[in-house]
Amino acid sequence: MKKQLVLEDGSVFVGEAFGATTDVNGEVVFNTGMTGYQEILSDPSYCGQIVTLTYPLIGNYGINRDDFESISPSLGALIVKEHAVFPSNWRSEEPIHQFLESKGIPGLSGIDTRRLTRQIREHGTLKGKICSIEEDANQVAASLAKDVFPINQVAQVSTRSPYSAPGRGDRVVLIDYGMKHGILRELTARGCDVVVVPYNTTYEEVLQLHPDGVMLSNGPGNPQNVPEAVATIKGLIGKVPLFGICLGHQLFALAAGAETVKMKFGHRGSNHPVQELATGRVDITSQNHGYTVAEESLEGLDIVVTHRALNDGTVEGLEHRTAPAFSVQYHPEASPGPEDSNHLFHKFMKMIQMQKEGLVHAKA
Known part of the structure; x- marks a missing residue:
């Protein structure tokens, strides 16, 4: 299913939804780590944020029971260039899309994460929303510009x-x-x-x-x-x-x-x-x-x-x-x-x- 990421400056990135299919908005940030996506997913410091991973292939070693940094992940959504549907690792217990779905966390893959990261580096962190491609991007961007996110x-x-x-x-x-x-x-x-x-x-x-x-x-x-x-x-x-x-x-x-x-x-x-x-x-x-x-x-x-x-x-x-x-x-x-x-x-x-x-x- 196609979904879009709309930023408050009007930028639009269209990709494939994975994980949960709900819409979500939040501050869009990026992480440059090459490994450790499971720890990133479960780090409470990402509460409510839409996290972009700059490393292009995410999920290749799956999700295991040992690498969690919290019991209940609290990040808003995950954005990747590509996610592995069939992980390969002896510790893997489930693929990343299945884990995200079970936790109600939306994912978006197939977008140009390099372009998105460069945009954040140039303009600073931006508010964004992952939503249906049927939604009017201009209206979403205008709404985001006025949104005040929770501070608790x-x-x-x-x-x-x-x-x-x-x-x-x-x-x-x-x-x-x-x-x-x-x-x-x-x-x-x-x-x-x-x-x-x-x-x-x-x-x-x-x-x-x-x-x-x-x-x-x-x-x-x-x-x-x-x-x-x-x-x-x-x-x-x-x-x-x-x-x-x-x-x-x-x-x-x-x-x-x-x-x-x-x-x-x-x-x-x-x-x-x-x-x-x-x-x-x-x-x-x-x-x-x-x-x-x-x-x-x-x-x-x-x-x-x-x-x-x-x-x-x-x-x-x-x-x-x-x-x-x-x-x-x-x-x-x-x-x-x-x-x-x-x-x-x-x-x-x-x-x-x-x-x-x-x-x-x-x-x-």
Whole structure:
């Protein structure tokens, strides 16, 4: 069945529908990863977005039970150049079109994803709608230009109530803003006693759990739309070691008094080079974000830049001058992507241990 993608600027891309056949609108973004489509599909940070994959063949190794980053995918739709109808891999349990259909997620294939990506890079992320080719594209575009999309994405994907992943090691409270399972896996692999709590948990409620450390997870949307999270982090800085990832990094910055801004088209992929300023070390990182910390807003604050993106110079890491707290804009748990920066979990554990021993917190 033919369907069309209409963008708010009037551009039209016609392709073949696969997966669910429902219409959907959302912010159209692109991811440059060559593999890891299952992790991308299940990453809560894509909540409500229409995701374009730049790699031309998607679905060739199917869908398996092991590579999910959430139980219920929350992205709006998937756009690809070509999807594999008959996957070939020993772990494959179903083809991608069958998975999307079962989850109610529309797909669109057969369009020029290179042209679409170049358009987003030139003009910035655009609102779009996947709909019937019978709909008038001009009317759809005019409607999209006036549409205001929901801003409660974090509330949609966060856990509704606390739960535990028991361990015999350090107690880590993981605040779920749209947590990828990879973060939880990294903590449990280190023996941590993890308690996952909702995004709107207060700092008093966090401290009542007697954490040795607090992890601020990734998540979707604009960090400025989660003021309750900023208030919680403000209350935690200096009281317990903190480690923020992606949205957690941005929320940490806001809590310290910095500002965040929307990027032209964001960072989404598994090949982004990031440099650690103190050592010159460069890690290839997995990223998924549309907002960044405004570096000029850091002047005079108690946080300093520790990492920088080599492609565009944006802030990729922060650390508090006096409190045991740091954050990174990228994903050290990868999933998908390279694991160059996995050592940051070791840094967090070391920070927790040094805090217990009353020593100065671990530096980057």
